[in-house]
Amino acid sequence: xxxxxxLASISLLLSxxxxxxxxxxxxxxxxxxxxxxxxxxxxxxxxxxxxxLNLLERxxxxxxxxxxxxxxxxxxxxxxxxxAVQHTGSGKLExxxxxxxxxxxxxSMGDYWQVRLxxxxxxxxxxxxxLIPLRVRMLRTVVFWPIHNPAIRASLRTVNATWKxxxxxxxxxxxxxxxxxxxxxxxxxxxCIDQKTGLLQIYSEAPGIYTIYDYAGGTQxxxxxxxxxxxxxxxxxxxxxxxxxxxxxxxxxxxxFLKPTEQMQAAGPEPVLTSPMRxxxxxxxxxxxxxxxxxxxxxxxxxxEDGKVLxxxxxxxxxxxxxxxxxxxxxxxxxxxxxxxxxxxxxxINVKFMPEGSTQARANTNK
Numbered sequence: 001x002x003x004x005x006x007l008a009s010i011s012l013l014l015s016x017x018x019x020x021x022x023x024x025x026x027x028x029x030x031x032x033x034x035x036x037x038x039x040x041x042x043x044x045x046x047x048x049x050x051x052x053l054n055l056l057e058r059x060x061x062x063x064x065x066x067x068x069x070x071x072x073x074x075x076x077x078x079x080x081x082x083x084a085v086q087h088t089g090s091g092k093l094e095x096x097x098x099x100x101x102x103x104x105x106x107x108s109m110g111d112y113w114q115v116r117l118x119x120x121x122x123x124x125x126x127x128x129x130x131l132i133p134l135r136v137r138m139l140r141t142v143v144f145w146p147i148h149n150p151a152i153r154a155s156l157r158t159v160n161a162t163w164k165x166x167x168x169x170x171x172x173x174x175x176x177x178x179x180x181x182x183x184x185x186x187x188x189x190x191x192c193i194d195q196k197t198g199l200l201q202i203y204s205e206a207p208g209i210y211t212i213y214d215y216a217g218g219t220q221x222x223x224x225x226x227x228x229x230x231x232x233x234x235x236x237x238x239x240x241x242x243x244x245x246x247x248x249x250x251x252x253x254x255x256x257f258l259k260p261t262e263q264m265q266a267a268g269p270e271p272v273l274t275s276p277m278r279x280x281x282x283x284x285x286x287x288x289x290x291x292x293x294x295x296x297x298x299x300x301x302x303x304x305e306d307g308k309v310l311x312x313x314x315x316x317x318x319x320x321x322x323x324x325x326x327x328x329x330x331x332x333x334x335x336x337x338x339x340x341x342x343x344x345x346x347x348x349i350n351v352k353f354m355p356e357g358s359t360q361a362r363a364n365t366n367k
Contacts, residue, residue: 023292023293023294023354024292024293024294025185025293025294026293026295026296026318028183028184028185028186028207028317029207029208029235029317031208031235031236032236033202033204033212033233034184034204034207035159035161035163035168035170035190035192035202036157036159036172036183036188036190037183038159038182038183039159039160039182040157040158040172040181040183040184041157041158042155042156042180043158048158049156052169052171053150053156055171055193055198056147056173056191056193058198059147059193059200060147060149062200062223062224063144063146063147063200063224064144064147065143065144065224066097066100066144066145068100070222071222071250071251072098072099072249072250072251072253073095073096073097073221073222073247073248073250074094074096074246074248074249074250074253075093075094075095075097075143075244075246075247076092076093076094076244076245076246076247077093077094077139077143077242077243077244077245078090078091078093078242078243078245079091079093079109079135079139079241079242079243080240080241081109081135081139082237082238082239082240083134083135083234083239083313084313084314085134085135085311085312085313086131086133086134086311087109087111087112087131087133087134087135087136089109089110090109091109091110091112091136092106092107092108092109093105093106093136093139093140093143094106094107096250096253096257096258097250098250098251098253098255100118100121101119101120101121102119102255102258103117103258104116104117104118104257104258105140107136112130112133112136114126114127114132114136115127116270117258118258119258119259119260122269123269123270123271123272124260124264124265124267124268124269124270125264125267125270126261126264128264128267128268128270128342129342131302131311132273132344133311134300134302134313134346135239135240137273137302137346138232138240139242140273141275141276141346142203142211142230142232142242143230143242145275146191146203146211147191147200148189148275150173151175153176154173154175154176155173155174155175155176155177155178155188156173157171157172157178157188158170158171158172159172160195161192163192163194163201163202164201166194166196166201167194167196168192168193168194168195168201168202169193170190170191170192170202171190171191171192171193172184172185172188172189173188173190173191174187174188174189175187184207186206186296186298186350187278187280187350189204189205189278190202190203190204191203191204197225199215200213201213205276205278205348206278206298206300206315206348206350207315207317208234208298208316208317208318209232209233209234209298209300209315209348210233211230211231211232211233212230212231212232213227213230214227214228214229214231215227215228216228218244219247221247226244226247228243228244229241229242229243229244230242234313234315234316235316235317237316268341270342271341271342273344274345274346275346276346276347276348277345277346277347278348279347279349279350280349280350280351280352281329281330281349281350281351281352282352282354283326283329283352283353283354284354284355284356285322285353285354285355285356286355286356292355293355294352294353294354295318295319295322295352295353296318296350296351296353297314297318297319297323297326297350297351297353298314298317298318298348298350298351299312299315299326299327299330299349299351300312300314300315300346300347300349301313301330301346301347301349302344302345302346302347303335303344303347304343305337305338305340305341305343305344306337307335307336307337308334308335309330309331309333310344312327312330312331313327314326314327315348319353322351322353325353326351326353329351330349330351335347
């Protein structure tokens with residue numbers, strides 16, 4: 001079922017790509033963190049695609065602490081978070097990693113806490129079925145796996161820019177079929193990478209949200225360069241600031257320390273955390289106005305196993321008059337369920353408001 005949901009999401013993205021080629025779309029929100037504002041070029045030759053993919057892979061290998069060859073470690077992170085979501089405040093994240101089949105992470109923030117174990121490849125939670133807060137999911141994504149491998153036919157576009165005095169290349173990734181544009185499009189995920197060091201500087205899953213990596217005073221561990229600080233901005237507001245407090249060798253950790261209790265084993269395994277999803281949701285509305293301009297609003301959400309939204313927030317930058325409507329639409333939409341018990345999926349949903357009179361508006365097939 002999860003694969004069908006992904007296929008449906010890809011289908012929606014492809015439909016959206018064709019759709020936006022024929023429709024004028026409202027501009028992206030202005031941001032000092034957005035470096036792909038002009039001069040973006042399509043990687044339309046094998047050589048250009050290879051160069052973009054090699055740069056992404058170089059940065060991914062540095063950020064991927066969960067690789068098959070990763071050395072065992074003990075990582076400690078402190079963070080502060082804010083925003084209009086269910087759980088915010090100061091917190092701590094600690095992970096003991098021996099391998100992809102054996103690890104333990106703990107997270108605490110306000111009145112929320114969780115202990116998750118992977119033992120012999122099966123995952124167990126001390127508090128089974130609890131909502132994993134958006135801010136905790138965001139933190140784990142930006143620390144452990146910000147760069148997702150692009151699909152074979154993914155659209156790749158690049159632009160050279162300057163960030164904090166250094167030359168960077170921003171790689172924009174989306175589904176196939178996007179029409180050319182001078183700057184970033186709403187559908188694209190953006191990675192800005194230092195051309196010299198290969199270190200990820202800015203990660204933006206969707207317009208309106210930007211993760212900034214600061215390597216000053218960072219830690220080196222078995223070939224990985226860890227940032228000293230990671231800050232996630234929504235618009236111009238920092239909603240999560242994380243500090244890498246310690247990174248130590250974990251090879252002497254007793255594997256039995258990571259063994260689940262009898263109660264955890266009796267409760268059964270939990271689903272793995274996955275990378276964020278992205279898909280569009282087309283809305284035909286008089287509130288979009290009488291023109292032919294598509295008005296996107298990005299909603300960041302967690303979707304439960306039954307397809308119901310468990311938590312959601314608005315990413316700034318869309319039409320302010322449509323933001324609350326977009327949030328309510330997402331909260332009241334039943335998305336495709338999955339068969340994995342307690343599964344929770346993080347999603348960036350591009351709610352696209354179309355004027356009622358538009359002949360191009362099409363129903364959202366994910367309802």
